[in-house]
Amino acid sequence: MDSINTLLSRxxxxxxxxxxxxxxxxxxxxxxxxxxxxxxxxxxxxxxxTTSQEGKEACSFGNFNRxxxxxxxxVVGVYRKNNPMMDNYAKMDVTIALQNMVIAGWLQxxxxxxxxxxxxxxLRQILDIPDDCVIVGIIPFGYPDGIPVTPSxxxxxxxxxxxxx
Ligand SMILES: Cc1cc2nc3c(=O)[nH]c(=O)nc-3n(C[C@H](O)[C@H](O)[C@H](O)COP(=O)(O)O)c2cc1C
Numbered sequence: 368m369d370s371i372n373t374l375l376s377r378x379x380x381x382x383x384x385x386x387x388x389x390x391x392x393x394x395x396x397x398x399x400x401x402x403x404x405x406x407x408x409x410x411x412x413x414x415x416x417t418t419s420q421e422g423k424e425a426c427s428f429g430n431f432n433r434x435x436x437x438x439x440x441x442v443v444g445v446y447r448k449n450n451p452m453m454d455n456y457a458k459m460d461v462t463i464a465l466q467n468m469v470i471a472g473w474l475q476x477x478x479x480x481x482x483x484x485x486x487x488x489x490l491r492q493i494l495d496i497p498d499d500c501v502i503v504g505i506i507p508f509g510y511p512d513g514i515p516v517t518p519s520x521x522x523x524x525x526x527x528x529x530x531x532x
Contacts, residue, residue: 370474373473373474374470374473374474377469377470377473378478378511378514378515378517379478379479379480379481379515380478380479380480380509380511380514380515381434381480381515382434382437382511382512382513383437383438383439383478383507383509383510383511383512384509384510384511384512386439386509386510387439388439388440388477388508388509388510392472392475392476392477393440393508395471395475396468396471396472396475396477396508397416397468398471399467399468399470399471400412400414400442400464400465400467400468400471401464402467403460403463403464403467404460404463405456405460405463405464406456406457406459406460407456409453409456409457409460410460411446411447411449411453411456411457411460411461412444412445412446412457412460412461412464413444413445413446413447413500414442414443414444414445414464415442415443415445415494415496416440416441416442417440417441417442417443417494418439418440418441420436421493422441422493422494423435423436423437423438423441423507424436425485425486425489425490425493425494426441426443426482426485426490426505426507427485428484428485428486429486431484432482432484432485434507435482435505435507437509438507438508438509439508439509439510440507440508440509441505441506441507441508442465442468442505442506442508443490443494443496443502443504443505444461444462444464444465444502444503444504444505444506445461445496445500445501445502445503446458446460446461446500446501446503447497447499447500447501448499448500448501454501457501458501458503461503461504462503462504465481465503465504465506468506468508469481469506472508476510476511477508477509477510477511478508478509478510478511478514479506479507479508479509480506480507481504481505481506482504482505482506482507483504483505485502485505487502490502
């Protein structure tokens with residue numbers, strides 16, 4: 368399959384095999400994050416990579432997202448607070464970097480899933496995240512144990528406005 372078809376086949380993966388992600392594959396995923404675009408190239412991001420059971424469990428939210436503990440590794444994307452304009456850029460930068468990792472993983476056969484719900488105080492405490500940092504998102508990674516069916520997706524003509532809304 369060529370790259371574009373692979374990319375278009377991406378799914379959120381919440382079930383992983385027990386195989387550890389190969390070192391060079393993981394390195395490529397981390398590089399895709401480091402080399403992502405950044406507003407005025409400030410690169411305000413920090414990422415915590417956790418492989419410990421404690422860290423992985425801290426990425427769930429009560430009974431929701433319990434499956435995170437089965438990921439091979441999890442990346443938590445954060446930025447340090449600055450001023451409102453830079454913080455807005457920083458949030459975009461971290462989001463793009465995390466999604467670059469999702470794509471880099473998928474192109475190499477590694478599954479992942481965005482996590483938008485977590486216990487902020489608990490996660491900060493377990494991962495030692497400073498108070499002046501904002502957690503933007505969490506991505507667990509691992510080799511897929513099955514590929515889910517494609518969920519319903521809106522057709523292009525419902526979301527694209529040509530020239531004007
Ligand atoms: C910002 C964001 C937050 C999400 N949070 C969660 C989450 O907390 N738990 C979860 O299981 N999936 C989460 N997802 C995954 C979505 O449920 C998934 O992308 C959507 O159902 C479409 O499926 P697909 O990614 O396979 O196309 C999140 C996705 C995004 C973009």
